[in-house]
Amino acid sequence: MCGRSQRPAVLLRGKSPVPDASFRRMHGVMRSTRRSFIKTATAGAIGYAVLRDDAIDRVRAAVTNADGASPASLAGDENFWFQVQQAYDVDRSLTNLNNGGVSPAPRVVLDAMRRHVQFTNQLPSRHLWTVLDPQVETVRGRLANAFGCDAEELAITRNTSEALEICLYGMDLKRGDEVLSTSYDYPRMLNTLRQRALREGIVLKTFPIPTPPDDPKQLLRLFEQNITPKTKIILVSHITYINGQIFPVKSVVELGRRHGIEVIVDGAHAFGHFAFKHADLDCDYYGTSLHKWTSAPIGTGFLYVRKSKIAGLWPLMAGPKPNSDDIRKFEEIGTHPTAPRLAIAEAITFYESIGPDRKEARLRFLRDRWAKRLMRQKGVKLYTSLDPAQSCGIATMSVEGVTGGQLVEHLFKNHRIVVTAIKHEHIDGIRVTPNTYTTLREIDRFCEAMQRVIQDGLPT
Ligand SMILES: Cc1ncc(COP(=O)(O)O)c(C=O)c1O
Structure with missing residues (x-):
């Protein structure tokens, strides 16, 4: 079997393996891809010819050509960003300025996903569970490295909703216990707590925030003022979906720790958007969606839980050992496609190539x-x-x-x-x-x- 990374991205049946000029124009094939095309096509014994998308190579070359230019000076360099723009198959007759909702993925990510879907489909029970599922461990490692945590602290989820509902449902609370958040937090996360309020009698307390505040300390003060002896959990957005306000997360985490309050961070819009590492937040719980700013396949996200906190957090779907400290207990969601999870690797490569x-x-x-x-x-x-x-x-x-x-x-x-x-x-x-x-x-x-x-x- 050919290496999985070499499986066909573009398939041509029969005839000459070398694309002519009109084919190249039609499919946006650059001359520089021709060598890899010929090489792979010659090696292929299955009658298909292969075109590998070279967007990552071109982005890396652009970074090299930038010769150490600062991010600020490159921010307005259209020659540099042209290479990134061309990596996406977007319809330029539409202008998409809602990438915060969900983002398209670059071609390399879609190609990877397509390859994994096709391979899965050839023999699902074996290819899915025996061949592809173990490869998720590589992706876990890549994500952990990008976030700056141990791989044993990171579960791959389908989105932020799943990651945060694991936390919001997974902590024991008793009647009258309070959860503190802002009215600018995401409705699904607040609704999770409202459902707990209905079922278990917990109390959700929210406060509005100024838009915008004079400085981030104002937000910290608001959290501090709204804490009571009954506050057990704080839910804080790293960046709100309403107006893109970034919160002083590390200070809120410290505040929570001083009061014995668990702090859950909603990072739906943060990871892949602006540069930070786990150490900048020092939080115990963090959830994000990778189909927003990381341009990974739709239906991907992750949950970070500090190692010492994993055993005490209940999974959303019960596995054989719900009290174990194995982060994989949060991934027990039944049969699901591995393809989007594996293609996260290409999205991370693309993201890290840009920087x-x-x-x-x-x-x-x-x-x-x-x-x-x-x-x-x-x-x-x-x-x-x-x-x-x-x-x-x-x-x-x-x-x-x-x-x-x-x-x-x-x-x-x-x-x-x-x-x-x-x-x-x-x-x-x-x-x-x-x-x-x-x-x-x-x-x-x-x-x-x-x-x-x-x-x-x-x-x-
Ligand atoms: C702040 C915030 N939290 C959570 C979510 C839920 O993300 P998802 O639908 O990817 O689970 C969103 C979605 O836009 C969001 O903006």
Whole structure:
């Protein structure tokens, strides 16, 4: 059997294995891929020819060519980011500025996933459980390295919801015990606690946050002020989905520790978005989705639990040893596809090839490009601080007299631009989340469309 990483990404039946110019144009095949095409095609005994996507090579070459340039100076270098933009098969007749919801994956990730799905399908019971499942351990190690923890502390989940519900349902609480969070935390996580309130009589306490706060310490003070002797758990977002506010997580974790309170961190939007390691947070519990900012396949995420805390946390689905300190007890979810989990490896490789610092700087650069231009306009309100300590690629704005829902509809209907509506407490606006594949022209088109609404209102 050929090596799994060499299994066909693009298959051509019969005839010449060498693509002609028109084929290359049609399929976006660069000349530099030709050598690997010929090599693999010659080696292949199964009658297929292979084209390996070389996006990672091109991104790495761009990094080498950048010759030590700082992330900030590269953030606006279109030649550099062109290589990243080309790694994604996105439809440029649509402008996707809702990457915070869920992101597309680059071609290398999709190719890997396709290979794993095809291989699984050849003999599911054996290929899935005997061949592919053990390979998940490599991915666990890659993710642990990227997050900065021990591999024995990281469970691969389907998303943040699963990771955090393991924590939120998995801790014993008694009637009257309080869980503290903000009203800017994610509804599904808060609903988990509301369900526990209904079933078990626990109490969920939430408080609103300023949008934006003067400085992150204000957020810490709010947590401190709302703690009572009955508080047993704090749920805190690393970065909120509403306006992209980054929380002082490490300080909240320390606060919780001082009071004997477990702190669960919702990192749905943080991992793969801006550069940080576990040591920067020092938390005991962390959940994230990899299909948002890491551009991994849809249906991937992870849960971090500090080694000493694993035994005391109940799994969501019972396995043979629910009290064991093996992190894999949280992965007992029945039969599920291994393909998306294995393809996380390519997403991490792609992410690390760009470099977390460079990605963070670029996302901030793209955010500043639209936010600084539009926030100067009359009637525009920005709910996100542009202070790098408080935000990165996500920001939320509104236009006086126009609802977020109306803006979403107008932008899509008339410009094929996708953003998401945010209607929450005093905010009725849109959240804008570009990604590394977003071009400056796409940001500018969005600004031009918005400027027309700001000046003239919605078309009648
Ligand atoms: C802050 C936050 N937490 C949790 C989630 C849930 O993520 P998922 O749907 O990937 O489980 C989201 C989704 O947008 C989110 O924004």
